[in-house]
Amino acid sequence: MAEATQNIDALMAEERRYPPDPEFAAQANTPADFYDQDPDTFWEREGRERISWFKPFDTLKQWDRPYAKWYLGGKLNVCYNCVDRHVENGQGDKVAYHWEGEPADDRLDITYADLQSRVVRAANGFKQLGIGKGTKVCVYMGMIPEAPVTLLALARLGAPFTFVFGGFSADSLGGRIVDMGCEYLITQDAANRRGTASALKPIADEAMSKSPNLKSCLVVRRTGTEIDMTEGRDQWWHDVVDGQSDDASSCPCEEMDSEDMFFLMYSSGTTGKPKGIVHTTAGYLTGVSTTHHYVFDIKPETVYWCAADIGWITGHSYIVFGPLCNATTSVMYEGLPDFPDKDRWWEIIERYKVNVLYTAPTSIRTHMKWGAEYAERHDLSSLKVLGSVGEPINPEAWVWYRDTIGGGKTPVVDTWWQTETGMIMVTPTPGLTTLKPGSATQPFPGVMAAAYDEQGKAIPAGSGAGYMVIKEPWPAMFRGLYNDDDRFRETYWSRFPDAYLAGDGARVDEDGDFWLMGRIDDVMNVSGHRLSTIEVESALVDHPDVAQAAVVSRSDPTTGQAIVAYVTLRGDQQGSPEKLIELRDHVGKVIGPIAKPANIVFADTLPMTRSGKIMRRLLKDVAENRALGDTTTLADPAVVQEIKARADAEASKED
Numbered sequence: 054m055a056e057a058t059q060n061i062d063a064l065m066a067e068e069r070r071y072p073p074d075p076e077f078a079a080q081a082n083t084p085a086d087f088y089d090q091d092p093d094t095f096w097e098r099e100g101r102e103r104i105s106w107f108k109p110f111d112t113l114k115q116w117d118r119p120y121a122k123w124y125l126g127g128k129l130n131v132c133y134n135c136v137d138r139h140v141e142n143g144q145g146d147k148v149a150y151h152w153e154g155e156p157a158d159d160r161l162d163i164t165y166a167d168l169q170s171r172v173v174r175a176a177n178g179f180k181q182l183g184i185g186k187g188t189k190v191c192v193y194m195g196m197i198p199e200a201p202v203t204l205l206a207l208a209r210l211g212a213p214f215t216f217v218f219g220g221f222s223a224d225s226l227g228g229r230i231v232d233m234g235c236e237y238l239i240t241q242d243a244a245n246r247r248g249t250a251s252a253l254k255p256i257a258d259e260a261m262s263k264s265p266n267l268k269s270c271l272v273v274r275r276t277g278t279e280i281d282m283t284e285g286r287d288q289w290w291h292d293v294v295d296g297q298s299d300d301a302s303s304c305p306c307e308e309m310d311s312e313d314m315f316f317l318m319y320s321s322g323t324t325g326k327p328k329g330i331v332h333t334t335a336g337y338l339t340g341v342s343t344t345h346h347y348v349f350d351i352k353p354e355t356v357y358w359c360a361a362d363i364g365w366i367t368g369h370s371y372i373v374f375g376p377l378c379n380a381t382t383s384v385m386y387e388g389l390p391d392f393p394d395k396d397r398w399w400e401i402i403e404r405y406k407v408n409v410l411y412t413a414p415t416s417i418r419t420h421m422k423w424g425a426e427y428a429e430r431h432d433l434s435s436l437k438v439l440g441s442v443g444e445p446i447n448p449e450a451w452v453w454y455r456d457t458i459g460g461g462k463t464p465v466v467d468t469w470w471q472t473e474t475g476m477i478m479v480t481p482t483p484g485l486t487t488l489k490p491g492s493a494t495q496p497f498p499g500v501m502a503a504a505y506d507e508q509g510k511a512i513p514a515g516s517g518a519g520y521m522v523i524k525e526p527w528p529a530m531f532r533g534l535y536n537d538d539d540r541f542r543e544t545y546w547s548r549f550p551d552a553y554l555a556g557d558g559a560r561v562d563e564d565g566d567f568w569l570m571g572r573i574d575d576v577m578n579v580s581g582h583r584l585s586t587i588e589v590e591s592a593l594v595d596h597p598d599v600a601q602a603a604v605v606s607r608s609d610p611t612t613g614q615a616i617v618a619y620v621t622l623r624g625d626q627q628g629s630p631e632k633l634i635e636l637r638d639h640v641g642k643v644i645g646p647i648a649k650p651a652n653i654v655f656a657d658t659l660p661m662t663r664s665g666k667i668m669r670r671l672l673k674d675v676a677e678n679r680a681l682g683d684t685t686t687l688a689d690p691a692v693v694q695e696i697k698a699r700a701d702a703e704a705s706k707e708d
């Protein structure tokens with residue numbers, strides 16, 4: 054905690070305040086008494102009004118700590134709420150997605166009626182393959198229209214899914230398929246990535262070869278890249294889906310129970326094995342649609358763009374389910390921000406007159422680095438609200454975002470939440486909250502957040518830092534870890550018996566505003582992506598030449614944190630630039646490119662305590678270029694001096 058506290062002291066010196074603009078406030082979705090509502094009354098009302106139920110719920114919630122249930126007794130279908138009802142309500146011609154492919158001029162406007170046709174055809178095709186209520190399905194795709202269509206079609210059939218980010222390796226994909234017990238995989242030939250085709254199907258093939266329960270694989274042709282199709286197992290999407298009926302009555306929406314499992318999202322924890330975070334149906338949908346409506350001030354005519362990937366929870370909640378449930382028009386973009394040039398995002402905003410942009414601090418800092426001239430080439434005056442998510446945002450990036458992108462007038466909503474929380478938990482609401490650059494400000498109504506001290510007592514406002522906890526259940530709360538009750542209790546509920554432990558440090562200032570300080574466990578946050586130190590260490594020692602590895606993060610001006618690995622090689626091998634590249638690629642292959650260490654320091658030995666534990670804290674001091682802390686418990690204090698000397702030598706080479 055000490056180290057996180059150092060960062061927060063700099064943050065707390067931030068004194069800029071941005072009170073709400075009266076003109077914005079006058080038209081905002083939030084009533085003046087938004088924060089004074091009784092949580093149960095609020096969630097009861099949102100649940101009844103925001104969702105169309107096949108059978109209304111009879112009990113708001115049940116709290117049998119650590120397991121919550123919400124909207125008990127209700128029957129509903131997510132696809133019906135996100136698609137069919139809008140068509141029935143006369144909104145069929147409204148655009149659901151302005152889809153923008155990476156190749157220039159590859160664009161498609163998908164209306165709610167189009168979306169329904171596509172979803173019904175896909176669901177009929179899936180049914181023909183044998184997918185039905187309860188069938189577990191894995192999806193491994195990029196940002197193509199078939200991605201939301203697939204998730205909605207699975208929701209229509211009541212088939213729980215896990216969507217794996219397209220940047221993950223065959224091992225990561227296979228591990229998730231096996232852990233969930235998926236019988237089907239839906240993927241694409243290759244994805245467009247900065248003008249080249251990045252193959253997905255070969256990775257899927259390797260993953261499937263190690264997944265004995267997998268029955269069949271459906272493949273979308275996106276790039277036309279040559280790929281292998283295994284007879285009897287693999288089929289093309291267009292062969293199975295295109296000829297199906299698109300009449301909604303040919304494939305009715307399954308009646309699901311409020312608490313039926315909706316999806317799993319795997320996320321890194323403090324051990325090598327990713328956790329299957331369980332989300333259920335009604336609470337999740339209510340939580341994400343409600344927060345989407347108020348946090349981004351969504352109106353019927355709003356054009357909204359969440360520039361995340363559907364493969365992360367941000368994409369599930371705020372590209373697919375929240376916005377569609379609210380019948381919002383979204384932009385969805387397939388490619389990278391610098392293709393063909395660094396103004397691609399701003400060009401998209403100008404073309405569609407985007408009102409809300411939601412992205413991560415790492416992207417904002419990248420655009421800052423590229424320079425304001427790219428944004429200045431475009432008319433961004435349509436923007437009304439800017440959102441940030443994924444990691445703490447430094448005040449400098451916050452102010453640049455508001456001034457350069459938002460023309461100095463837009464509220465910036467810094468939204469704190471997690472895969473586990475499913476929905477935004479701590480955030481300003483535009484029009485009501487006085488903004489402070491670097492602070493996520495206030496818990497959303499019905500979210501009981503606190504910072505606890507070591508003894509599990511809430512730290513009074515304005516008096517120090519503590520553990521971020523949530524004391525009461527919220528609708529989109531995860532319902533545990535898939536098949537791992539022990540790990541669920543141990544990870545989140547053992548430090549404090551009466552509160553959910555988020556794993557972040559937090560400080561509450563004199564106004565009661567929250568300042569999130571980053572992870573306090575062995576979880577790293579690289580460009581808003583969560584990775585565990587142990588996961589990366591395991592990937593390194595999986596290489597035949599590596600004897601030992603220790604991984605820490607250091608701060609990085611663009612990616613927030615960057616991965617630093619300390620490695621000892623087997624026998625008398627010496628580190629070399631070639632070996633460094635080989636090890637980085639190996640980590641990329643085992644986990645995925647996002648996990649590649651930024652630096653690798655080769656060492657003869659790693660600093661160990663006398664009881665044989667690697668002293669990560671000291672390695673972190675080296676990585677951060679800080680004065681070395683206490684080395685007295687080390688078995689051989691000279692080791693860390695030696696490593697520091699090597700790291701310094703490396704760093705001076707880079708300069």
Ligand code: WT7
Nearest residue numbers: 442443444445467468469470471472569572583
């Ligand atoms: C971790 C959760 C929420 C979707 C994306 C990441 C960090 C997230 C913020 C924020 C400070 C933030 C936390 C959290 N985080 N948003 N606004 N300010 N930190 O989801 O992969 O589950 O990661 O991201 O450390 O615990 P995730």
